[in-house]
Amino acid sequence: MKPLIRSFALFVKQIFSDSMLATICIATVLAACFIRFGIPLIEIVLCSYFEREAILADYYLLFDLLLALVTPYMICFASAMMMLTEYDENMASYLAVTPVGKRGYILSRLVFPAGIAFAVSIVLMRWFSLTEWPLGMIPLICLLTCLLSVAVALLLFSFSHNRVEGVAMGKLSGLLMLGLPAPFFLPSDVQYLFSPLPSFWFAKLCMERNVIFLLPALLSALLWIGLLSKKFIRKIA
Amino acid sequence: MIQVQNLRFSYTKQPFIENMNFEVQNGEIFGFLGPSGAGKSTLQKILTGLLTAYAGSAIVNGSEVKSHDNGFYENIGVDFEFPSLYEKLTARENLRFFASLYKQHQAIDPLLDNVGLLPDADKKVADFSKGMKTRLNFIKALLHDPVLLFLDEPTSGLDPSNARRLKDIILQEKAKGKTILLTTHNMYDATELCDRVAFIVDGRLRALDTPRNLIMSRGASQVRYTFALDGREVHAEIPLDRTGGDDVLQRLVRENRLLSIHSSEPTLNDIFVELTGRRLQ
Numbered sequence: 102m103k104p105l106i107r108s109f110a111l112f113v114k115q116i117f118s119d120s121m122l123a124t125i126c127i128a129t130v131l132a133a134c135f136i137r138f139g140i141p142l143i144e145i146v147l148c149s150y151f152e153r154e155a156i157l158a159d160y161y162l163l164f165d166l167l168l169a170l171v172t173p174y175m176i177c178f179a180s181a182m183m184m185l186t187e188y189d190e191n192m193a194s195y196l197a198v199t200p201v202g203k204r205g206y207i208l209s210r211l212v213f214p215a216g217i218a219f220a221v222s223i224v225l226m227r228w229f230s231l232t233e234w235p236l237g238m239i240p241l242i243c244l245l246t247c248l249l250s251v252a253v254a255l256l257l258f259s260f261s262h263n264r265v266e267g268v269a270m271g272k273l274s275g276l277l278m279l280g281l282p283a284p285f286f287l288p289s290d291v292q293y294l295f296s297p298l299p300s301f302w303f304a305k306l307c308m309e310r311n312v313i314f315l316l317p318a319l320l321s322a323l324l325w326i327g328l329l330s331k332k333f334i335r336k337i338a
Numbered sequence: 339m340i341q342v343q344n345l346r347f348s349y350t351k352q353p354f355i356e357n358m359n360f361e362v363q364n365g366e367i368f369g370f371l372g373p374s375g376a377g378k379s380t381l382q383k384i385l386t387g388l389l390t391a392y393a394g395s396a397i398v399n400g401s402e403v404k405s406h407d408n409g410f411y412e413n414i415g416v417d418f419e420f421p422s423l424y425e426k427l428t429a430r431e432n433l434r435f436f437a438s439l440y441k442q443h444q445a446i447d448p449l450l451d452n453v454g455l456l457p458d459a460d461k462k463v464a465d466f467s468k469g470m471k472t473r474l475n476f477i478k479a480l481l482h483d484p485v486l487l488f489l490d491e492p493t494s495g496l497d498p499s500n501a502r503r504l505k506d507i508i509l510q511e512k513a514k515g516k517t518i519l520l521t522t523h524n525m526y527d528a529t530e531l532c533d534r535v536a537f538i539v540d541g542r543l544r545a546l547d548t549p550r551n552l553i554m555s556r557g558a559s560q561v562r563y564t565f566a567l568d569g570r571e572v573h574a575e576i577p578l579d580r581t582g583g584d585d586v587l588q589r590l591v592r593e594n595r596l597l598s599i600h601s602s603e604p605t606l607n608d609i610f611v612e613l614t615g616r617r618l619q
Contacts, residue, residue, distance in 0.1 A: 190422060
């Protein structure tokens with residue numbers, strides 16, 4: 102366990118010594134503050150201007166879902182960027198031949214950051230969400246968004262050769278979030294076009310409050326992880 | 339220390355390493371020679387546990403590589419061809435970090451001193467030259483005093499004096515009883531350092547023996563000499579082990595009439611070309 106912790110500690114230190122990645126991590130709290138305090142303020146201004154009772158309030162759940170997703174997404178993005186830096190420095194395969202090992206590398210670069218993201222997003226969801234969440238729903242949705250974020254990290258690392266490509270891929274990976282607004286804005290038959298995206302099922306689960314949607318939400322996220330992990334493992338070998 | 343039996347590996351559907359068999363004894367320097375893309379680095383990746391989807395058996399330090407435990411890497415030191423170092427950290431910080439991953443490790447400063455990097459120990463690796471990174475990368479593999487060393491082109495990109503320094507350290511490690519696997523396409527390094535060498539081409543083992551035996555298998559060294567006869571220069575050649583019976587040469591030596599004389603030994607490269615039809619470099 103000691104090599105793993107040492108390796109993870111250096112990884113975190115490296116992330117925070119990089120101004121761009123440190124900003125990305127801090128941005129999660131700023132985004133939470135904006136959603137919690139900025140959106141209701143904007144709602145007041147808009148309602149007053151257009152003389153309506155609610156404009157954004159109908160979509161507060163969507164903002165909450167965005168909050169639940171953005172925290173692990175940002176943390177896993179920073180993690181993927183640092184892994185790409187390590188890949189450039191040939192560190193990924195080197196750490197795999199130390200007591201850290203290949204499994205330890207995956208744990209310290211993907212699972213530990215996702216674990217931290219899970220804890221942070223629970224805290225942010227508890228204190229910064231705009232709607233009331235039933236007991237147990239917050240950890241569940243945070244777990245799902247963390248799984249999707251791990252898939253994003255795998256995608257960024259596996260399909261990019263360096264950080265520049267990683268940033269470009271990061272923008273592209275934002276498409277994976279497109280599933281979130283689909284159930285809010287699209288008619289019921291059209292919205293299923295977004296069903297390959299785990300984020301679509303996350304939104305369905307939270308909107309319908311029906312556990313039946315938990316299964317496709319979980320399976321689709323795990324499927325993405327499964328599909329991407331083979332290429333990831335090949336890359337660190 | 340290493341037993342490889344019927345080893346097969348493939349990146350695609352096409353076999354890349356086929357039916358490889360060899361053993362490496364304790365305290366031996368064993369060289370893998372071959373051109374780029376021959377499978378040397380893949381073989382090293384298999385033996386270090388990076389690639390586990392192989393068929394056959396690869397036992398390293400008593401463990402089947404694909405099912406090794408966490409302690410496996412406590413006894414193995416790996417020096418990849420390309421430096422693997424944290425560029426934003428200093429040389430000393432890099433070594434301190436890697437040392438912290440092992441249960442026990444050597445003192446850092448003497449290692450730095452051995453490769454002439456002590457004065458630059460607190461400089462960031464990003465500011466190092468290629469040769470400095472190569473030397474730092476090399477001592478990184480020695481940090482935990484492993485019993486088995488995998489060295490991939492350890493002298494690549496080094497000036498002759500630093501290459502000499504690293505080769506001396508390799509020989510010192512051998513003298514301490516370490517087993518060393520040296521992957522190279524530098525025939526001079528292999529001849530000088532290795533107890534045995536294996537020629538690898540297209541994922542197959544083409545020959546395995548001591549450098550001397552491989553060289554001798556091509557026949558004795560030749561002695562070439564020139565002398566003047568009737569106003570023109572004459573060239574002659576005779577195997578080294580038959581010079582005593584060459585009356586012409588004897589007479590020329592006695593009469594001090596030789597214009598030039600030199601011996602020409604075959605090199606591992608010659609043997610490699612002869613056996614495989616390919617060049618090492």
